[in-house]
Amino acid sequence: QSVLTQPPSVSGAPGQRVTISCTGARSNIGAGYDVQWYQKLPGTAPKLLIYTNTNRPSGVPDRFSGSKSGTSASLAITGLQAEDEADYYCQSYDSSLTGVIFGGGTKLAVL
């Protein structure tokens, strides 16, 4: 069981907006640790989408945005495209552990 909780799946039609939630606790997100988001396509390495809650690495479209509040964070994807179909993982850090922590992952289906 993952330390961070994500919905197993979300879906949306092309062009629509979807959000993926990531719920933590007072020892991780609620303690002020930043949240990151990764996109994982089958057979490829995870790709950093969002870092320090809201920042996008160079090359990531501005259709992807992140937010954080309290013990939770969210990833929003606007203007859904077929190529966005992938698994998405949130990641943070926990004061009781000694390494990064991940959510269980959310499978995005573009209908």
Next chain:
Amino acid sequence: EVQLVESGGGLMQPGGSLRLSCAASGLSVSSNYMTWVRQAPGKGLEWIATLYGGGNTYYAGSVRGRFTISRDNSKNTLYLHMKSLRAEDTAVYYCAREVKLGATAYLDYWGQGSLVTVSS
């Protein structure tokens, strides 16, 4: 351009040992936080181990005492030594550069992954 290239995966019997390598270019493994993450079939991402630039090492409870993270500065290569392998260690193993600053810790560069299968 940063590249992390992994090698060393394969099919192993339970109880066996294996060493994964992660050859780096474009960054120095000796001056960065370097991390191993794995993904078991049908499962999510799991942090395994981190090696600090200063040499400190940290492990997930699931591998502590069985896995060892190390590096060879002269070869600019990160390693994961695995022993007493179990079926539940079957996974794709990724090496990654970890950025750690204040309240932030994230993985920005990843290797392509190396499959380790533990089965009799």
